[in-house]
Each structure stands twice: as C-alpha cells, then as structure tokens.
Amino acid sequence: KMKKLALIITALLFSLNLISAQNKYFLQFPDEWKFKAADNFEFSKPDYDDSNWEKIRIDKVWEDQGHDNYDGYAWYRIKIFIPSSLKDDAFLKDSLRIFLGKIDDYDQSFINGKIFGINCRNADEKTSLDNSFTDERPIPWNVNRNYSLSVNDSRILWDKENVIAVRVYDQGGAGGMFSGGAAIRMLDLNEFLICGHSHAPYEFTKGKISKSFSLNNISALYSIKGKFTIKAEGKIDGKIFFEKSYDVELRPNSSQNFAYSLSSQDQSSLIRYIFDFAHNNSQSVFNDEAPYILTPVSSPAPKINGAKVYGQRPGRPFLYTIAATGTRPMTFEAVNLPAGLKLDKKTGIIKGRASEKGVYKVTLKANNKIGTATSILKIIIGDKISLTPPMGWNSWNVWGLAIDQEKVLASARVYKEKGLLNHGWTFINIDDGWEIEGSSPDPKRDSNGNILCNSKFPDMKALGDSIHALGLKFGIYSSPGPLTCGGYTASYQFEINDARSFASWGVDYLKYDWCSYGKIAKDHSIAELKKPYYVMRDALDSIDRDIVYSLCQYGMGNVWEWGGSVGGNLWRTTGDITDTWQSLSQIGFSQIENAKYAKPGNWNDPDMLVVGWVGWGPNLHPTRLTPDEQYTHISLWSLLSAPLLIGCDLTRLDDFTLNLITNDEVIAVNQDPLGKQAIRKFNENGTQVWVKELEDGNHAVGIFNLGNETQKIAVNFSDIGVRPKNKIRDLWRQKNLGEFSGKFETAITSRGVMLFKLTGG
Template identity: 40%
Template sequence: MRHPHTRTTRTARRRLLGALGAGLLCTAGLAVPAAATPAVTLAARTPLTTAPAQTPALADGLALTPPMGFNNWNSTHCRADFNETMVKGIADLFVAKGLKDAGYQYVNLDDCWALPNRDANGKLVPDPARFPNGIKAVADYVHSKGLKLGIYTSAGIKTCNSAGFPGALGHEYSDAQQFADWGVDYLKYDNCNNLGVDAQVRYRTMRDALRATGRPIVYSICEWGENKPWEWAADVGNLWRTTGDISDDWGSMVSILKQNLPLAPYAGPGHWNDPDMLEVGNGGMTDTEYRSHFSLWSIMAAPLLIGTDLRKATPATFDILDNKDIIGVDQDPLGKQGTVVSSGGGRWVIAKEMKDGSRAVALFNESGTAQRIATTASAVGLPAAPAYTVRDLWQHRDDNTAGTLAATVPAHGTVLLRVSTDPRWATHPPAVELGLDGSPLLEAATPVTLTGTVTDLGRTPARRVSVSLTGPAGWTVRPTSATTAAVLPTGRTLRTGWRVTAPAGTPAGAYDLTLRARYRSPSGEQVTSALPLSASVVVRPPAGTSYLSDLPWLSASSGWGPVERDTSNGESAAGDGHPITIGGTVYAKGLGAHAPSDISFYAGRACTKVRADVGVDDEKGLKGTVAFEIWADGTKVAATGVLTNAMPAQPLTADVTGAQVVRLVVTDGGDGNDSDHADWADAALTC
C-alpha cells in the first residue's frame, strides 16, 4: 500500500525501528519464539541463466495462477467512501461487467478497515462507521456472488497508515483465527512498525498461524522486497512484493517493471513475484500507457489486482481490464514469468513461454517517440517452422508470419503478440508491418516529407495493396509516389512519399496521423491495418540564449511526480516543489525532475549549445545518486557520471549544433531511484 507520509519518511522510520529493535521488543512485551531468533543467512542471488535453488512452494494448492481481483487502496486510501457499500458495489460490478467471468476473483480490503484499538480481549474490531455489519457480513455477500474476500494487516505492532491501526505482530494466531472465522480468503501482510524483528520470522509466524486455522487463505507478503523474499519465501507465502509502492505515473511503473523483470526464475505456480497493484484507470497515465501497464504485468505473470474505483471507471478502462486474450497470458497454467530478449534504445522485447508451446511476446517502447521494434520467432524460443501464426492480443487478429515479429510501436506503447507453430497458419492473412520514416515534427505552414512503408512479413503474399495517410481537418497530406501495389511477396515493401503541411497558425502541440493499408490475402479476404501516429507542431526557439524552463518541451517524464519549471520535484502533483537548491546555492531558474527522467526540446537544427549546473537537490538531505546526460538527436553529447547530494553543482555543457531535438536525461546512478531529486539549474539553450 501507499502511505500518506513520504517514502523517505517511511524509510527513516523503518531504519529507526530496526536500530531500536531488541529494546522495543521488551517494552512492548511481544513474544517471539526463541527458536526463531537466530540470524538467517540469505542465499546469494542466482544468475538468471540458471534456476534458483529454492525451497519447494507451499503445498496448499492456492494461487496456482497469479491472483486476480481488486484492492481499494490506490483509488480510495482511507477516505470515508471506503466502506461496506463500496465493497459490495465492487462485487456487484465484477459480476455485471463480466470481470468475474474474465477471472477476477478477490475483492480485497486494504488498511483503515479496523478501529485504532483492539477490544478488551485483544480482538480486532471492524470500524462500525465503515462496516456497520462487520466483516463477516461483507464476506458473506461477496461469497454469495461467487467471489472471495481479502483483508489487510501488517507484520508489526501498527499498520502503515499514519493513524496507526493495530498490526498483527504478537497477535498472529488470534488475528488469523478471526480472519478465518469471518470467511476471509486472502491476506495482504504489510511491513510497517515491525520493531526490527527478522522478516523471515515475522512472515513465517503468520504462515503458520494461517495454516493452523484450517481455512485456505492466499498469503500475500508485502515487505517491499527489502529482504529479497524471492530467495526465501516460496514455502512461506503465495506471492511477495518485489518493490516499493507503485504510483500512478509512467516513471514509477517503468521503474518497478525494471526491478521485477530480472526475478523471473523465482516465480511459478503458487509462488509469484508481485510488482504491486494495477493503476489502470486512476488518471495519472494515458490509455496507451495503461495498456502497456496491463500488458507488461501480464507477461510478467504478476497478480492482477485492480486499483481503480470501478464505480467510476470509463469504458476504456473496462476494455483494458477485461481483455481476455491478455488475461490468458497472465493466467497461463505453466506459470512462467516473461524474460527480456532485448532492450536496446528503449526497444524492449519480452517473451513468455506458454503451456501450449506458444510464446507471448511484448514489443514495448519505453521512449517518448514511436519506434520500430523487431525480433524473430527463433529469438523468442520457437522452433524452426515454415511459418507461424501470430495473434495481436490488442487487435484480436490472427495473421501468418515467415518468422519476423515487428511493429512500429507508439511512444510508451506495447504490442502484445502470441506466436505459435500452428499448422493452420496458411488460413490466416499475411502479417503486414506499417511504418513511417522521417521526423513527424512540423513548423506550421512549412511542409515536411515523410515516407510511409507497408511490408509483407507473411509467408503468403499480400495482393491488391493500397495505402493512405490522413491527418487533422485542414491539414494538407499529399502522396508524392505510388500508393498501390498489385502484389507484395514475403519481405517486400511498398514505399510512399507523403508531403504533409499544417496550416499557418496551427498551435504547437501533438496531432494525430493515421497510416492505413488495405490488402487481400491469397484466399481473397479483405484486410485493413492501421497505424496511429503522432505529429507535433513545433515552434523554432528564439535566437540568442533562452532558459529551457521558459521554452515548451516536446515531452517530459519523471520517476515520481511531473517535471517542474523553476522549482524542484515534489514527487506528487504539479507545483509541489521548492526553490532549486544545490550545495546551498539557490537558483531562480531551472528544471526539477526525479530520476529516471527524460525531457526533450525542439531545437530546429538552429541551436549550438546547452548548459546547466546540475546536481541532487538539497531538500533530500544526504540522499540521492543520479547521473545527467545531454543528447543531440540520437547521440549522447555530454554526461556527468554519478553525482551525490554531498557534491556541489557541476557545470555541464554540450555542443548540440545541427540537432533537431535535444534531450535532457537523468538516470538513477545504478542504485534505484529513492530520493533522486535531480535539478537542471539555470539550464539554457543557445540558438
């Protein structure tokens, strides 16, 4: 769960409690079995090329595929509308909207369901304002819908909410029995206020307590990956958090993805890596980004726990959450987590072995511009074959391919495919790849030339091919070469030049273009394929030297919170930063970001230099390690190496002569991105 105080405050509190550990145990009067107190030596992480040596998974028959359901925290936190009415309403929507039929099963309560104090007998007391009929009545209602109920507590003396609701440390057996008596089917067990008690001791004690109830309860270990639970928890819980809390923004989602991907060897039926709940529908990302989120969690065999208030969800949100083709990837009974095939230049190929021998393949574009991403059937682990059937799981369409798997993927987008050696491949049309060469950056009233491509990837030819490019109303889009081809054999491409002009006075911003191809398969089937694209109308920067914080950017992403102009990054909403301060020096101008971040500006081939004083903002104390880079188009032209908060601002200057686009990039210094507040102080562009 996410907490109302900052991540750094929570980290500091955990460290303080860990340091006080033994003394607090005596003060609190907690009983920890003596036999469980010796330190446990964790095994070194096993290289990804070999299977890790693990204790066998829990033999409880639970969570043989990743759990699917709902958790209220990401959308409601502790608001008053988290109550019995909401929970019942979610259960009703699971049935009415087809989510139950799609596989969603658990309706889970997070923190704030209880009163702050136990009763005279040491029992947990549901908050009567939120749950006037108690938890058992809610469980009974959820069960009547053919669903299951989950609940939350912490492996500490208090839960993670700042109000401090009762945790289960020292009360494991009585709390577990209460949960069982209420009819609970799932327990999320958090990590706050743990008094420094060894994590393995705390989580094993609750495992044993749940087992003693005799009720099947899925056990979710939520210790944020601090003690590498993937190395020891396979026989303790059914799933374990591998990272800190997710946030409803692009940078957070990608950061968690990168932390969870290397842990694939540790996942399997009954024991899953958990990169935290879904943010789909909460409003902090675009639908394209949410489709990536859902695709990537599914190919990682992650639990799919809806984190949005379904009572307010849009049709687009339901379309994402109810995609049964993609859910089928997540729920494949073989239980393999997808692994990285390649990732250069933000072009990710991730492949997952499926029980039927097919492969799920994600073509994921991390970058802020559309990119072609390609791989082959052989590279993702399929045997040699004359041809393959490839199903696009977002388009719900089957094609045949001679072996190439490729697509132009929009910025922050994901194409998810399922590829097999299905002998019926010839009954499907040939796969056709659409692309657009050239930079879709336009100054109003100034034409640009783009080249559209249509390539037959199939084993069979595409016949009677025609192509079109459309733009916004009022734009001029004219072909400068052939738009048709009688036939495209395997591997052949139809190239069409397009002259595109935005009308004078068109405001700067992003605009939609669509490249379409129509063709017939050998059997005569008519096929239409479309590639949505984005063109940006841009304004040439003024002559002279300008502060970058005064210029419009093409795109901006940040690990936590948005990029800020002339303040530091505040990690949450826009405008929550402070004056930029590095090494005690305060700067009135600049850009505040949080690693990893990427900010791009249009230079129009008219600029010569970028300069800035860069460093970690003082507001984080002695925390944060980052590295700064400046890119001119596709070339890195300046970099700092790793900087820490203890270092003063470093001057960074780059020659960007002739560049169309300039990018300011911050990485996390290789140690994760906690507290990585990165300032581009006095950043300026000379043109």
C-alpha cells in the same frame, strides 16, 4: 517558451554542487545532491562542511543507490545562487516557489539553516525543530513538495549562495527524494491557470470520443488573457486531424468551458492544449492522449474464460465461480467434480469441501439460447493453492484510508453488473483502514484479544458473506508490527487471534504489510525478515480455511528467494507503484532476476494496477498514465505472471478501462497454467522484447517501445529464442496477422506495446 537569461557567473566562485540561474523565471536543480544517512540539525547550517558527503540522485530512491534496507533519517544538501533578477524580471513579484518533488516518507526542509517546509506545508522559521513531524499521518508518496516564501523573507539570500537542506525520515520500504525535477522559480500567472482536462473523462458514443472540460483562473487578483488552442494528431503518422483556437480572457476566480469531439481511432492520439499568454508571450502546454479501444465486444454465444487450473487443500471450504461471457440467462454444468463439491447450475458457483487428494479433470459447460461452450478445469486437491496469479480488486490505490464497507460492497456489485466476474476476476480485497486507529482512546481488541473493526466496518462477517454470495472471494490486510502503515491496529503478538478472526469472517486472502515491524526487527538479516511471516504462516495453518498469503515488504532481502519457504503465495518485489510512467517503467521492467522463482503457488508481485480512477483516497483522479502506457502496464503484468489487482473506483469504470481488464486472450497469458514468468530477451535503443513460455508449447511476446517517439521495430526470431517460422496473433485485437519467417516488423507508439502469441508455422 522561456527566454534565456544572459547571465555569466564565473565557475570558480562556486563549488561543484552550486547551480546558477538558467533562465529569467526558473532555476533548475541538478538531480545530483550531497547525501548523508545520519541525523544532526547541524547539517542544515550553511557553513556546515559537507565535502565528505557522498553524491546521490534525487530522481531515485536511496535503496537503488547503495542504501538497500535503510530506514530512518537522512539528509540531502545542495547550494544554489539565487539572483535578484529572478524577481526583477518576473511579472508577479510576490512569492518564491521551492519545488522539491516527491519525498518518501516525511520531510523537514531548510534554507540557510532555517526551516521553511514540513510535510507539504509552509513553515515559519520559528517552528520548533524536533521529531514530531514523523508522528503525522504519512504523506501520500505521489504528492509533490511545493513550498513558497515571500520575496521579502529574510531566509532568502538574494544574489548570494543559498543552501537547501532536506531532512528526510523513512519509516519503511523505499525512501528519500525520488522524483527529480527540483527547481526554484517565481510565482507567475501560469500557476493560476488550471486546465481541467486531466479530471475530465473521455466519453465514447457512436464511433466518436468526446471531452468537456474547463479552463480556470484561480487567482483572486489577476486576470489572464491569451489564445487557447486544442490540437490533435496521430501518434504513428503525426498527422494533425483536429485544431481549434479561442481568444480567452479569464477574470479573477472565473472559468470557461470547452468541448470537442474526435473520430475514434485504432491508435493513440496526442492532444495538446496550448495557452499563449498575452502578458509575456510565454506558453503553457498541457498534454493529453485520447484513448482507443482494441478489445472486441464479447460474443453473445457462451464462452468459458478464467483459469484452467484451481488448487485447494483437502477438507477446506471450496469456492469457485465458472467465468463465462455470453447472453444471459445462462445455465452451467460440471462433470467429474470431486466428492463433496456441488454446482449451482444457475450461478455457476461451485461450493463444498473436497476431502480426497487428487487431480480432477472437470468438464465445464455453459449454455444459453445461442449454444453451448465446453472447457476443461483441472481441480487439484493437494498441498498448494493460488496455482495461477490472483485476480481481483484492492482498495488502496483508490480509497487509501478512506475505505468503508459500502465502498467495498459497491465494488463487489460492479463485478456482476459490468461482467468482470465473467472474465475471471475473483477477489475483493480491503487494504489498510478497517481497524481502529492506534492513537484512538477506544479499545482496539475485546477482552479475549480479538481485533475490533472501526465504525466504517460495522459487520465484517456480513460483508464477507455478501461477497461470497456473489461468487467472489474476500481479502483483508494487516501488519506484523503493532501498527499498520496508516497507523491502525495490527497483528503483533495477536497473530493467532487475528487468523481466527479472519477465518470466522470468511477471509480468503491476507496482505501482510511490513510497516511498523521495522521498529521490532533487530536488524535487516534474512532471519529477521523471515521471522514475522513465519509467525503468521503458523497462525494461518492452525485455522480451517485456505487464505492466500501475500507478503508485502517491498522486496527487502530479495524476498523472491525465500518467500515460498515462509509459506507466501506472493510477495511484493518493489516499493509502492504510482500512476506515473517513471514508477510503472522502473518497477515493471526491473522484474528480471526474480523470474526463476515464479511458479504455481508462488508469484512475484510488482504491485497493483494503476488504471481507471485512482487517488489513494478520498479525492480521486483519472490515472495519469496515457492510454499507451496503460496497454503496456496490463501487457507487461500479464507476461510477468504478476497478480492482477485492480486499484481503481470500479463504480466509475469507463469503456476504455473496461476494455483493458476484460480482454480474455490477454488475461489468458497471465493465467497460463505453466506459471512461467516472461524473460527479457532483447534490450536495445529503447526497445525491449519479453517472451513467456506457455503451457501449450507456444510463446507470448511483448515488444515494448520505451522511447518518447513512435518507432518502427523489427524483431528477429533468432534474437528472442523462438522458432524461425511462426503464426502471429495480435492478442489485444484478437486478430490473426499471418505467418512470418525470420522476423516481424511493426510500428509501435511511444511507451506502447505490441502483445502477440507465436504458434508454430
């Protein structure tokens, strides 16, 4: 623990936004800074008068603070007194760290009018000041800005007021400093101690979970000594059930391996890795949570899963795969198929073209050596597609721009190998990075204006055919502007060409991302926001293929109010999600005012799933969400009738992640044919209750504990608008809990959820 610094500074000496040292080793910035949505290098100078600037928080994007739809340059400023005691009291006296957190999209950072950082890298004070920093490849939004200066650097004014100014450029969507926690501190030994627990997955074996990892000293000069303790305790009962300590000495550039094994639990366990440093009695604590599996193992008997309704336009290519779990081999039957459709009895794939409009109630059967399962699928040949939220995989959250054809095919193969196809997962979607870079001297289109793929995608038609052969659907990405968000060739003024190319490749899904169209649009009026999406909609209407149309423009102009009118099947309602609780909770629990616009064929999209191994490419890591946060993630997205697009490396699926995405009773909430989005019915003291009306007249309910401690929560049925007497089924455990009158009470871990179905008592 840090020692408090006995330093008293008369408040009158400094302005209200001047902060002082809070302990010997650490200066914490407040989250409230000065802000101006304009651009002038004079703003970096220490004597610039910012008294008329507005105040803004750096733990939220500026769109959430009165600057909706603002793209371009803006400046943040704050004053800070940096005492020489900060370096005098430090064990290492080499460097000063300036941590600014996450910034969307680009930054130039200044101290006392002199630049010290640009887009995550340290900058010499002689660096030229221009706008070229905005031409660099975008910095991933989940990367912290962490800059360093030598303690002898003349840019630092020791024992004086310093002015930190950050110039931000946002190219579209959410913008600004947004993660909070900015601070100044001295380099210390704890920065050289790396605990590898977060990159080491848990292994499930015979009723136990185990982990192997290493402690690493990355310093080339200093040794690290201390005591290292691994401690595990239940999150609900708080009981410590594992504890072991080690005396550790890590020489420069060395590591030590550790391993432990725990009994599998039916709740999350908090794991703490505690290092007590010998040199100054300080402590570093690394937190972890052990995963726990709730989804029961699928029965060997056949069971038909997936959506109960499917829509297609007349005469368009039809592809539907019967999702069924159970021992293979399995054969399939389909009675009352529309004319023009044919079932492959061995694979369960239904193909063809149905020309006659109508509603067809098709009886599906799945047979294996154990028995037969029967289900009704309603096929609607009409004007609407995407009658349930799309379920699939998207490459962005895992590979980013490092995606290639083999990674896509590998993901598709996992659908079959791991059985995702049997639970209704359908789409394999390529995001940005398949096109030719805008800065490349190579041709971007052929002589007929048809878009060309880069060398990572040598045959897009063959790729689509391979995906379809597995009974899956194929998705792709583009932008209405001249360039995609990653700087690749996009569809501006070639919309019809691209729609025809997509059709020829067999594309079933298009994500159309605003990106550089911000430089084309005249303003942010609703008419200008709609315009590029109308253009591509018209292009898609001209081809002989149904393509699910995903509008990606981050919720600008309340897109949920008009997305359907431009032909969108789904629309992003927020900025991009990251694998943090802050991002997940802010996005997920804000889906309130858009609820009434969700319905079959039109879905609110709070962005993709961040479970499993993610990284936005090419370097991956296990999601930083805890197991409880991941259960909350899947539960909330299911209640919201949100598109379910997995964003992880499917080839590294572990048992826990597989349990999250193959629970058929949870998926059924998302795929319910009524298509209603859950409504928040209760919100008090860190507890939220969301209720979703189901087609059968019953309700799915999620009780969420948004707090940091386990809570015992009682929910009165009258408070959430359901019947006074109900039977309750735990959907994750697929277990009936009994009949309850008036209320239901349960203990829920921090940031966890109880997801259940209420049926009439």
